[in-house]
Amino acid sequence: xxxxxxxxARRGGARRRTARAGLLFVLPWLLSLLLFTTYPVLTTLYxxxxxxxxxxxxxxxxxxxxxxxxxxDPAFWTSVENSAYYALLAVxxxxxxxxxxxxxxxxxxxxxxxxxTLIALPVLVPPxxxxxxxxxxxxxxxxxxxxxxxTVGLPIVGWLTDPTWAKPALILLSLWGLGASxxxxxxxxQEIPRSLLDAxxxxxxxxxxxxxxxxxxxxxPVILFNLVMGVISSFHIFTQALVVGGTTGKPLExxxxxxxxxxxxxxxxxxxxxxxALAVVLFLAVLVVTLVIFRSANIxxxxxxxxxxxx
Amino acid sequence: xxxxxxxxxHHRGSRTGARRAGRSRLRCCLAPLMRHVLLGMVAxxxxxxxxxxxxSALKDNSQIFARPLQWWPHPIRWDNILRxxxxxxxxxxxxxxxxxxxxxxxxxxxxxSCAAVGYGFARLHFPGRDLLFxxxxxxxxxxxxxxxxxxxxxxxxxxxxxxxxxxxxxAFLGNAFxxxxxxxxxxxxxxxxxxxxxxxGAGEFRIFWQIMLPLVRPALLVTALLSFIWTWxxxxxxxxxxxxxxxxxxxxxxxxxxxQHTTEWSLLMAASTLATLPLVVLFFCTQRSFLEGITxxxxxx
Numbered sequence: 212x213x214x215x216x217x218x219x220a221r222r223g224g225a226r227r228r229t230a231r232a233g234l235l236f237v238l239p240w241l242l243s244l245l246l247f248t249t250y251p252v253l254t255t256l257y258x259x260x261x262x263x264x265x266x267x268x269x270x271x272x273x274x275x276x277x278x279x280x281x282x283x284d285p286a287f288w289t290s291v292e293n294s295a296y297y298a299l300l301a302v303x304x305x306x307x308x309x310x311x312x313x314x315x316x317x318x319x320x321x322x323x324x325x326x327x328t329l330i331a332l333p334v335l336v337p338p339x340x341x342x343x344x345x346x347x348x349x350x351x352x353x354x355x356x357x358x359x360x361x362t363v364g365l366p367i368v369g370w371l372t373d374p375t376w377a378k379p380a381l382i383l384l385s386l387w388g389l390g391a392s393x394x395x396x397x398x399x400x401q402e403i404p405r406s407l408l409d410a411x412x413x414x415x416x417x418x419x420x421x422x423x424x425x426x427x428x429x430x431x432p433v434i435l436f437n438l439v440m441g442v443i444s445s446f447h448i449f450t451q452a453l454v455v456g457g458t459t460g461k462p463l464e465x466x467x468x469x470x471x472x473x474x475x476x477x478x479x480x481x482x483x484x485x486x487x488a489l490a491v492v493l494f495l496a497v498l499v500v501t502l503v504i505f506r507s508a509n510i511x512x513x514x515x516x517x518x519x520x521x522x
Numbered sequence: 523x524x525x526x527x528x529x530x531x532h533h534r535g536s537r538t539g540a541r542r543a544g545r546s547r548l549r550c551c552l553a554p555l556m557r558h559v560l561l562g563m564v565a566x567x568x569x570x571x572x573x574x575x576x577x578s579a580l581k582d583n584s585q586i587f588a589r590p591l592q593w594w595p596h597p598i599r600w601d602n603i604l605r606x607x608x609x610x611x612x613x614x615x616x617x618x619x620x621x622x623x624x625x626x627x628x629x630x631x632x633x634x635s636c637a638a639v640g641y642g643f644a645r646l647h648f649p650g651r652d653l654l655f656x657x658x659x660x661x662x663x664x665x666x667x668x669x670x671x672x673x674x675x676x677x678x679x680x681x682x683x684x685x686x687x688x689x690x691x692x693a694f695l696g697n698a699f700x701x702x703x704x705x706x707x708x709x710x711x712x713x714x715x716x717x718x719x720x721x722x723g724a725g726e727f728r729i730f731w732q733i734m735l736p737l738v739r740p741a742l743l744v745t746a747l748l749s750f751i752w753t754w755x756x757x758x759x760x761x762x763x764x765x766x767x768x769x770x771x772x773x774x775x776x777x778x779x780x781x782q783h784t785t786e787w788s789l790l791m792a793a794s795t796l797a798t799l800p801l802v803v804l805f806f807c808t809q810r811s812f813l814e815g816i817t818x819x820x821x822x823x
Contacts, residue, residue, distance in 0.1 A: 225720075229646050232726035236642025237651075239635045240658065243695035247669060248661050254672035265675060315561055318554070328809070329565045332572060335801040337755045339773045340794035343780055344575040347787055353587030355574055387571060447665060450757040454777060473667050478762050483671060490667045497665055 258487035265481055276488035287489070289464050290472035293378065297468065298445040301382045305441050306434065309389045313396030314422075327397075330390040342454040345384045346371060371455055374465035381451055381466065392437045399433035400426070428513040435512050439501055446497055449474065469493060575798070578791035579603065586787050599788065606792035609779075614793055616768055617775035618800070624689060624760070624771050625753040631693030632700055632749040633742055639696045640704030641730050645716060655705070662698045666758065674762060684765045689756075693749070700745045707741040708734065747808055751801055772797040 234241075259276055261269035280287045316327060333341070348355040349370035357367040370380045403426060411421045449470040452460070458475040460467025473493065477486030578586045579602055581595040607614050642648075643655050677688040711734060719729045735742070760774045767778065776793055783789070 226647070229726065230648040233642045233646030233648035233651065236646060236726075236730070237639045237648075237654070239694065240639040240696035240701060241654075243692065244657070244661070247673060247692050247695070248664065250676075251669040251672040252664065254675075255668045258671065265678065312564060315557065315564065318557055322558075326561050326565050330568050332802070332805075333568055335751065335805055336572070336575075336794075336798045337757075337773050337776075337801075339757055339776045339780075340575070340797050341571065343776065343790050343794050344571050344578075347578065347586060347791070348571060348574060350587060353589060355570075355591060358589060358591050387568065390568065443663070450773075454780065457781075470667065474758075474762075477667075477671055478674075483675070486667075487671055490665065490671060493665050494668050497663060501663060 255487045255490055258484050259491045261484045261487075263483040263487075265483055269484065272484070276485050277492075279485065280488055280492070286464070286467065286472055289460075290467045290469045293460070293465065293467055294446060294448070294469040296378055297381060297448060298442060300379075301385045301445050301448075302438070302441040304382065305386060305389050305392065306437055308386055309392040309437065310396050310430075310434070312389065312393040313400055316393065316397050317400040327394070331394060332390070333387050334391045338450040339454055341387065342384065342451045345380070345387075346455065349380050371466075372462055374463040377455065377462055377465040381448070381455065384451055385445070385448070392441065395437060396430070396433055399430050403429045431512040432514065435504070435508050439504055442500055442504065443497060446470075446493065446500075575791055576795050578788060579606075579795040581788055581791075583785070583788050586791070602788045602792040603796070606789045606796065609789060611767070612775065612779050613768065614772070614775065614796060617770050617772045618796070620769060620775075621754055621771040621773075621797075622800075624686060624756075625750045627686070627690040628693040628753040629746045629750040631690060632697050633746050635694050635696040636700040636704050636745060637735060637738070637742060638730070639701045641708050641734060643701065644705045644708035645711075645730075645734070646726065658698050658701060662702075670758070670762065677763070683763060684769070685763075686769070688763050689759050697749070700749065704738065704741055704745060707738045711737055743808065747804070750804070754801060 258269060260271060260273060262272050262275075263269035312330065316323065316330070336344075349357075351357060351367070351369045351372050354370070356370065360367050368376045370376050407425050407429075408421055411425050416424065447470055448468050452466045452468040452471050453474070456462070456466030456471070458471060458479055460471060469489075470493075473486050473489045476482050476489060577593070577595055580598050580600065581592065581602075582597075582599060585592045585595060643651065643658075673688065674683075677683055682688055715733055715737075716729050719733055724733075754771075755773065756771075757773045757777070760771050761777075764770060764774065767775070770778065772793075776790070776797055779786075779793060780790060
C-alpha cells in the first residue's frame with residue numbers, strides 16, 4: 212500500500228492520481244489483451260463451430276468440425292499420437308538430462324564458465340538452421356551420426372528417413388537444446404543453502420541420500436517450472452517437424468505433429484473452421500495437462516515455508 | 523537472507539565440506555578430474571553439431587558426406603560463404619537485413635511497452651490491478667495458434683498481409699512474459715525512492731523515466747536480448763504473414779532455400795552458419811551484462 216501519511220482528503224486525491232497513472236501505464240497491454248487475446252480466443256471458439264474459408268463469411272455448422280475431427284479425420288489421430296510420443300519421451304529425457312547437466316556444472320571446478328558457455332551455445336542456433344544441420348548429420352548412408360555409430364560398432368538406423376526412427380531423431384535434436392533448462396536448474400541449485408547439505412553430511416547422509424532428501428526436494432519448484440515449460444513447448448513442436456517432414460509429415464506421416472496438422476488445415480487448405488476446432492482442442496489439452504501438473508504439485512513440490520511436501 | 527550472505531555461507535560451507543571430503547585424499551583429487559572428464563565429454567557432444575555446421579560451410583558437397591569423416595575441410599572452400607551470400611534468387615544479405623529489422627523492431631517495442639506495463643503493475647495502485655496481472659500471467663498458457671487464426675483473418679481484412687506490421691506492431695503493446703519479468707525487477711526497488719520524488723513534486727511519468735528506468739537497466743538489457751534472439755529464431759509468424767521472398771527473414775529464407783535446393787549442402791551449411799553468427803557475436807558481446815541480469819533475477823526469485 213502507498214505509504215503516504217497525508218490527511219484523508221489529500222491521500223484520496225493522491226490515490227486517484229496514482230490510479231489514473233497506473234491505468235495509463237498498463238494501457239498498451241490492456242489494448243493487447245483485448246485485441247490480441249480476448250478477441251482472438253473468442254473468435255477461434257466461434258469459428259470452431261463454423262465452416263469458414265476466409266473468402267466467404269463463416270457458416271454455422273454446430274459440432275460438425277469436432278465430429279469430423281474425431282471420427283472422419285485419420286490425420287488427427289496420427290498427429291495426436293506423434294505429438295504424444297514426442298512429448299512423453301522428450302520431456303522426461305530433457306528434464307533428466309538438464310538436471311544431470313546442472314548437477315555436473317554445479318561444482319567449483321576450474322573453467323566452469325567455459326563449460327557453461329559451451330552448453331548454452333546451441334540455444335543460439337535458429338531452429339531452422341539446427342534442423343538442417345541435424346538432417347545432414349542424420350543422413351543414413353553418409354551422415355556423421357551413423358559414421359560414428361559404425362566406428363564404435365553399434366547398429367545404424369535410417370533416422371529421419373525411417374518412420375520408426377524419425378521421431379527419436381527429432382527428440383535427440385530437442386535434447387541438443389537442453390542447455391537453457393540446465394541453466395535454470397543451475398540457478399536453482401545455487402539457491403540451496405550449503406548449510407543444509409553440510410548438516411545432512413554431519414548426520415551421516417551419503418551423496419545419494421543428500422541428493423535424494425535435501426537437494427531434490429528443494430529443487431522441486433524449479434522442476435515444476437521446467438516440467439510445465441517442457442510440456443507446453445513439446446505440445447507446440449512445429450518448426451523442426453516442418454523442416455524435416457514438410458506438411459505431409461514425411462516419412463509416412465511419422466513427423467506429422469499436431470501443430471503441423473493445424474498449420475496445413477488453416478494455411479494450406481484454408482479450412483479455418485476445422486483448424487479453429489483443432490486449435491481449441493490443443494488449448495484444452497494444454498489447459499488440462501498443466502492443471503493436472505499443478506494439482507499434482509501439491510503432492511510432490513516442496514515449498515519453503517510451507518509445512519512440508521506431504522498432504 | 524540476501525544474495526551476498528548466501529554466497530558467503532555457500533563458500534564457507536563448501537570449504538569445510540571439502541576439508542571433510544579430504545579425509546580420503548585419493549577421492550579429493552579424483553573427483554574433480556572425473557568431473558572434468560565428464561563435463562568435457564558433454565561439452566564435446568554439445569559442440570559437435572555446432573562445429574559440424576561451421577566446418578561443413580567450408581567444405582565441398584562431397585566432403586560433408588565423405589567416409590572416413592573429414593574433421594577438417596580440405597580444401598577450405600571460403601568461396602562457399604560468398605556463393606551463399608550471392609546465390610541467385612536467394613538474397614541472403616537481404617534476409618539478414620530483414621532479420622535485423624524484424625528482431626530489432628520487436629525488441630525495441632517489447633522493451634518500451636513491457637517496461638511501462640511492468641512498472642504500472644509493480645509500483646502503481648489501481649482498481650483491479652491484481653486480477654489483471656493474474657490474467658496476464660495465465661495468458662501465457664494460450665497456444666499461439668489460437669491467437670494466430672483470427673489475427674491472420676484480421677490482418678488480411680486490414681490489407682496488411684505481406685508486410686511486417688502484423689509481426690512487429692503487437693510487440694509495442696506488450697508481451698506477458700517480459701511484463702512478468704520486468705515487474706519482478708520493479709518490485710525490488712525501494713518504495714522510498716518514488717515517495718521522495720513525489721514529495722519533491724515529480725510526476726508519475728518522470729519518476730518512471732528518470733528514476734526507476736535507469737535502475738532496472740540490466741533487466742531491460744536482458745529483455746532486449748532475449749526478445750531479439752527469440753524473434754531472430756521466429757519461424758511461424760513470418761511463414762504465415764510474408765509472401766514475397768525479398769521480405770523473408772533468415773529463418774524463412776533458409777527454409778525456402780532448403781525446400782528448393784535439397785542437395786546444395788555446403789551452401790545450406792554456409793547459410794545456416796551465417797544465420798547463427800550474428801547471435802553468437804551478440805552473445806559474446808553482452809555475456810557479462812547478460813549473466814549479471816540473470817544473477818539479478820536470482821535475487822528477486
